[in-house]
Amino acid sequence: MVESRFECFLCSLRTVNILLPSREAAYAHGIATAGVVFAVSQACREGYLTNCGCSRKKRPNSLHRDWIWGGCGDNIEYGYRFAQGFVDIREREKNHPRRSPGLARTLMNLHNNEAGRRALYSHPEIACKCHGVSGSCSLKTCWNQLASFRVTGERLRQRYDSSVRVRFNRRGTKLIRANSRFRKVHKEDFVYLEESPDYCVPNPETGSLGTVGRRCDKNSDDMGGCRLMCCDRGYKTRKAKLSERCHCKFHWCCFVKCKVCERIIYIHTCK
Template sequence: MASRTVFRFLILLTALVWIVTADNKKRREPWTNGSWFNIARLELEKLSNRTDLFSDTSRLCARIHGLTSGQRRVCKRHKDHMPAVSGGVKKGIEECQYQFRGRRWNCTVSGDETVFGPLTLIASRETAFTHAITSASVSLSVSRACRDGRLSSCGCSRARRPRNLHEEWVWGGCGDNLEYGYKFTEGFVDIRERERKVKRGSREQGRQLMNRHNNEAGRRAVIKKSRVNCKCHGVSGSCSLITCWQQLATLREIGDYLRDKYDGATEVKVSRRGKLRLSDPHYSLPTAQDLVYLEDSPNYCVRNDSLGSLGTSGRECNRTSAGIDGCSLLCCGRGYNTKRIVIKERCGCKFHWCCRVECNTCVKTLEMHTCK
């Protein structure tokens, strides 16, 4: 009798372990199998002159780990777009690291195919920013690739003439193809969120809706910061002819804009009907240009590999700053260490005819502060 009871207990325990494991696998599946951000690691821009690689779309698209089946189909149809996509993601990650260089989370990348490591599992405002900035950067990169004639399916912008443009000015210079860049990026990036069927109102659906919203916010940022650029033509600067065209902003301008959106990101939750709703009714409704997130950020003050937090110990801080890069906030109240560095460099150089340069040696002492 006792052995039968033990046997039943073992069966129930095994079933419970299987259910928990399957549930955790299900929760992790969309993001731990790699990320499309991984395309930045392949340096496709440098490989684009290899005709043997780019003539075989199956080889090219198979090398990009992290793509879903839908993204692989797009890759095979538009193989010449992939170097622009790869370069766009890479520049987006670099811009992320620039924007957060003085913050507790500094957009650290990992060595695996998820690119951002365990952070991709957390539906935080940091994840929201990574989706927005990469989507924006890819849209920017593809739009300019069209303008430069590097893609077979698009060319210069065919945007309509702005209504408020001076009637004597000529519209039709070779502008950045914002429309094509937007549509291609929407199809390539968002397809991974649309093709996987999930339960309505589930956490997985909430994550899909969050990703799509932030991807769109990144593309909207490119549109919002675009402008009309004009140039004079004529003899001796007479400006007898003025030509205007559509021009996109720099990624730095877009990054500054999205960082402000990150600071004002809105916490949301998914309803039973499968819609994103405000977590706090006192907040204002987010627009399509705003960033949204589902979960609180982890504690970036201390190292926690399972959460993707490297901590701030050893990070350089600004002793005189009262901002987030200051030693008080960046070091999370732990204090900081000060190290004096002596630098010798050439200075006061003078050129003597002919032909030598004589310089003095200047000695500077710098202080470097790092978090404890």
């Protein structure tokens, strides 16, 4: 059920009001902050920024003793600090009264921003380059490197699936898990205050247009597949005639001449 809701949220991301303190808003904050860390860290390495350069991270103990620690790694430390100041400043400048809904949302956003940063900062990779005659790799130079953003996005997706609902503590000073039977909240977890609305149906209050009428692929089990896109409501199929260029040939000199071919296609839309 969580997976289906997440897919529907992505389908409607452009129109959904992420001001709702739901797990989707938590994901949006986390991945946006991770994107800042990723972009700035790599910009430092490429020399696009004057305030930073290559990573200065110390040699890890796990690295082979004969390998050289050097090269120019992604400056994850600077990217983390930059995102911490740049992204969080908007939340920290807000002045909410104690126990107010606004304060709870601010604490939620700050926590999820940190979770997004840690998805990169806490999971660096070591990249190496071989040296030696004819690529014998008798010597290696290694450096610190970010994981690909696809890997980071998948890690954040897993955080979305396991996100924890929270509430104020009795003093109204911090957020704690809403249900004490659930596991404790860690810094890399996403947290949210309210359950997600149903993004499958239109809802003017949340800004969701729903998925009625959206095109889908009946042969796919991914996000664009009819099962997920249509939220198990089923889909309609219609035939359409598609005209496209075909049998193109190059003629000397110098133009391409094509014929126009027509074919019948089937279009599937959600009910």
